[in-house]
Amino acid sequence: MNVSFRGGTHGSADIDALFRVYSDDLRRYAYRRLRDREAAADLTQEAFLRYVASRQAERSDAHASQFFLWRIAGNLIVDLVRRERRQGRSVPLEQAALLADAAPLADRSLIARQDFATFKAALDELPPKTRAALLLNRIEGLTHAEIAARLAISPSMVSKHIMKALRVCLRKLEAADA
Structure with a gap:
């Protein structure tokens, strides 16, 4: 899908268009890495927030914006995985039974x-x-x-x-x- 962005600082319409174009793909990318739909959705939103905050993608090239978003998402995934390894992963109570050792005492x-x-x-x-x-x-x-x-x-x-x-x-x- 071709999306053109105005040069300079992205306006809210440009960010909205960027979100509509890339959010589903970015969420799928995060889900494939994390295997957690909620975490993937949260990570996608966080990637867009960081993208907007950084304003590094002020270029008119939508393709560069895509790669920058994927880079942000990749970094967030690495951070999340490291944090889970350090602190342990918290899961909803309903899923805790799935983590328990299946072998009976x-x-x-x-x-x-x-x-x-x-x-x-x-x-x-x-x-x-x-x-x-x-x-x-x-x-x-x-x-x-x-x-x-x-x-x-x-x-x-x-x-x-x-x-x-x-x-x-x-x-x-x-x-x-x-």
């Missing part, structure tokens, strides 16, 4: 194995149709109507089988924890 792993063994034993004690109804619903994701057709029972019986299976499993797990 040893005691959690042991408890989970014991709970699984208890749950499996409870499943093994269930009548075949009750066990099948629960597994088809919770593991395979089938609807009550689909389970009813597969097991040759009514959808209301499917509900009863699933509720019975859940009660038995819950009782076994609670007894194991006591």
Whole structure:
């Protein structure tokens, strides 16, 4: 896109035109480097603010303005990455779980194995149709109507089988924890 800028100091219309032409590309550039949309948007605005404050791009060459903006953005990215390395990166609480180590602690792993063994034993004690109804619903994701057709029972019986299976499993797990 060709954009012409008046010589001398850029007026507000020129800065607005510059922003419209380059802001999306600059934001994408920052996002590719940072992998954070909000930080990329903030960095884009900061680059334009610094550009306006410096008034170094007083040339009439829009191409030079583009390269100066990218240079400012690159410097801001380097500063941001250095600051995050030094201080650690702050993330929203919702994303904090993604940063946590996915491997469970040893005691959690042991408890989970014991709970699984208890749950499996409870499943093994269930009548075949009750066990099948629960597994088809919770593991395979089938609807009550689909389970009813597969097991040759009514959808209301499917509900009863699933509720019975859940009660038995819950009782076994609670007894194991006591």
